[in-house]
Amino acid sequence: MAAVDPRTLMWARACEMIERAEQLHRQFIQPAVAPIHDLSWQPPVDVIATDTEILMTIALPGVDSDAIKVTVDDDGVSVVGFRPSAIPRGDLVYRLEIPYGKFERRIAFPAGHLRLGQSELANGCLMLRFYR
Numbered sequence: 073m074a075a076v077d078p079r080t081l082m083w084a085r086a087c088e089m090i091e092r093a094e095q096l097h098r099q100f101i102q103p104a105v106a107p108i109h110d111l112s113w114q115p116p117v118d119v120i121a122t123d124t125e126i127l128m129t130i131a132l133p134g135v136d137s138d139a140i141k142v143t144v145d146d147d148g149v150s151v152v153g154f155r156p157s158a159i160p161r162g163d164l165v166y167r168l169e170i171p172y173g174k175f176e177r178r179i180a181f182p183a184g185h186l187r188l189g190q191s192e193l194a195n196g197c198l199m200l201r202f203y204r
Contacts, residue, residue, distance in 0.1 A: 113171035115151070117179055126186060126202040130177060133170060133196040134158065140198060144188055148180040151198065 118129040130151055132140065140153040155172045159165060190201040 112174040112176040114177045115175055117177060119179065119181070124204055125189070126181075126204070128179065128198075128200040128202070130198040130200070131196065132175070132193070132198050134172075135175075135193075135196075135198075137193045140193070142188075142191065142198075142200065144186075146182070148178060148182075149200065150176070150178050152176045 116131045118127075120127045128149065132153070132155065135153055135155045139155070140151065143150040143152075152175070154174050157172045159168075186202040186204060188200060189203045190199075192199045
């Protein structure tokens with residue numbers, strides 16, 4: 073059996089990592105299915121469950137707490153809001169990766185038996201703590 077060149081394995085792994093990064097990027101900036109006037113972006117979310125609580129962290133850089141609405145129902149949590157553009161008129165944009173405008177994220181899980189105990193917007197992240 074012929075030996076496999078380690079450089080070939082490293083190259084294959086690097087290509088897999090690039091493909092995964094592109095998939096995550098497409099998922100992050102993909103607008104929700106909606107009419108063109110209702111386009112929105114979906115913020116990334118971390119959900120961590122412990123024995124007594126569920127912790128959600130939603131990345132919302134540059135969003136004021138007044139611009140966020142959280143709704144809890146039997147099927148999960150919805151976070152809706154607006155991130156204003158920080159681009160002054162007439163400026164030349166070289167790269168624009170942080171989304172702005174309307175955002176909407178639905179996190180599906182059985183929330184009927186949970187109660188929202190704490191919510192805090194700090195360091196560009198909305199943190200929601202649900203108690204079982």
